[in-house]
Amino acid sequence: TINGSVYIADLPDKVGQEVSLRGWLYNKRSSGKVRFLILRDGTGLVQGVMVKGKLPETDFTAFDRLTQESSLSLEGVVRVEPRAPGGYELEVTAVHPLHVASEYPISHKEHGVDFLLNHRHLWLRSPRQQAVLRVRDEIIRACRDFFADRRFVLVDTPIFTPTACEGTTTLFETDYFGDRKAYLTQSGQLYLEAAALALGRVYCFGPTFRAEKSKTRRHLTEFWMLETEVAFADLEDIMALAEALLCAVAVRVLENRIAELTFLERPLAPLQAIRPPFPRLSYTESLKRLTAAGHQLAWGEDLGAPEETALSQMYDRPVLIHHYPKECKAFYMKPDTVDPRTVLCVDVLAPEGVGEIIGGSQREDDLEALLTRIKEHHLPQEPLEWYLDLRRYGSVPHSGFGLGIERLVTWFCGLHHVREAIPFPRLMDRLTP
Numbered sequence: 001t002i003n004g005s006v007y008i009a010d011l012p013d014k015v016g017q018e019v020s021l022r023g024w025l026y027n028k029r030s031s032g033k034v035r036f037l038i039l040r041d042g043t044g045l046v047q048g049v050m051v052k053g054k055l056p057e058t059d060f061t062a063f064d065r066l067t068q069e070s071s072l073s074l075e076g077v078v079r080v081e082p083r084a085p086g087g088y089e090l091e092v093t094a095v096h097p098l099h100v101a102s103e104y105p106i107s108h109k110e111h112g113v114d115f116l117l118n119h120r121h122l123w124l125r126s127p128r129q130q131a132v133l134r135v136r137d138e139i140i141r142a143c144r145d146f147f148a149d150r151r152f153v154l155v156d157t158p159i160f161t162p163t164a165c166e167g168t169t170t171l172f173e174t175d176y177f178g179d180r181k182a183y184l185t186q187s188g189q190l191y192l193e194a195a196a197l198a199l200g201r202v203y204c205f206g207p208t209f210r211a212e213k214s215k216t217r218r219h220l221t222e223f224w225m226l227e228t229e230v231a232f233a234d235l236e237d238i239m240a241l242a243e244a245l246l247c248a249v250a251v252r253v254l255e256n257r258i259a260e261l262t263f264l265e266r267p268l269a270p271l272q273a274i275r276p277p278f279p280r281l282s283y284t285e286s287l288k289r290l291t292a293a294g295h296q297l298a299w300g301e302d303l304g305a306p307e308e309t310a311l312s313q314m315y316d317r318p319v320l321i322h323h324y325p326k327e328c329k330a331f332y333m334k335p336d337t338v339d340p341r342t343v344l345c346v347d348v349l350a351p352e353g354v355g356e357i358i359g360g361s362q363r364e365d366d367l368e369a370l371l372t373r374i375k376e377h378h379l380p381q382e383p384l385e386w387y388l389d390l391r392r393y394g395s396v397p398h399s400g401f402g403l404g405i406e407r408l409v410t411w412f413c414g415l416h417h418v419r420e421a422i423p424f425p426r427l428m429d430r431l432t433p
């Protein structure tokens, strides 16, 4: 309780008691001498019933002034009412308006997506958006718990960086005191590698930035990435880790967020199918499947959205695609010794057409080989000297991956577009609110 008020979610324990609730007016209606208010407080919805004569007349008439999203407090007695939203109702004994809202722009009717995104700061109040945010919160907590339970250490990586990690075409450049350029981080990986050589098993979770000029339903310019790095791990080890992580997160969300998923009309079967083992295919094998399904892709070309979608729809659970051609991937990935045209990498594609949710690899741990790769990618060596030091002082095999949180939220919630999976989306054509 705060100042003696309780939350709507606590009402099951308060049946028969007089309580005070605070929140916002979700809806109202009247019939005869009875007035109905639906209050929301972030934990749920409850119907308040006002019967003329059962509360002070001034409180009864306050109903007329209350507009959608007005803030108020309500006092009343809690009753079980199966027909009411949430299953409980309040027999109102007092109403105290706190702020009468101006005409609220978002009604309970349908609105266009641009209108809603322009009003994102208010749109978040709608039950659907609240449900998505609660699933996101659960997913993030499940991820943190997964790593904490395995005694990985959380290491925070910088946002301002002197170099690219994931290719120079999507770098956001900022002016750093007029004498240098700084880039917004594309990935915490390089720093996490340093941390893994200090602490063994580490992870980070933070915002990452990509100047994505493509307008797709999978790309944000600012997104949150969960990354992990493990000293002495090889590709097999991190494939197993990625699989275990996704399974653990699915279990948690199914344990704790069924109400939200049901509200979102998200079928549960695809989430219940997230069980080990996940199918694994090499890039070369995946090309064969794609060719058989009518896709034309030459060996060496990267899988695009249509190919990822097609592959992901061939399985009922995430599929691990490993050993991509070297040319498709970042400079730090270690080539395979058997087929050096390919690298020791893995992309995890989620089913239902969601596509890539995780990207990871075994890292090049040999100094000379890494120097060659940096030159091949035309990356400046000087700002990467610190990273090269990791190959000069006790280099070990190590591997890691990054998971895009919004893509996972999009998939779990069954959303069409990644923009609804983050509270305030940043897209090529959207910077406000």
Ligand code: 4AD
Binding pocket: 165, 166, 186, 187, 188, 189, 210, 212, 218, 219, 220, 221, 223, 225, 227, 228, 356, 357, 358, 359, 360, 361, 400, 401, 402, 403, 404, 405, 406, 407, 418
């Ligand atoms: O595959 P990516 O580019 O991998 C890395 O950044 C590695 N350095 C991670 C690592 O090994 N530590 O990105 C990882 C994931 C993708 O699989 C995808 O889920 C997400 O980040 N992602 C995006 N999500 C939303 N919008 C974008 N523009 C994204 N780009 C990548």
Ligand code: MG
Binding pocket: 347, 356, 358, 359
């Ligand atoms: Mg990737």
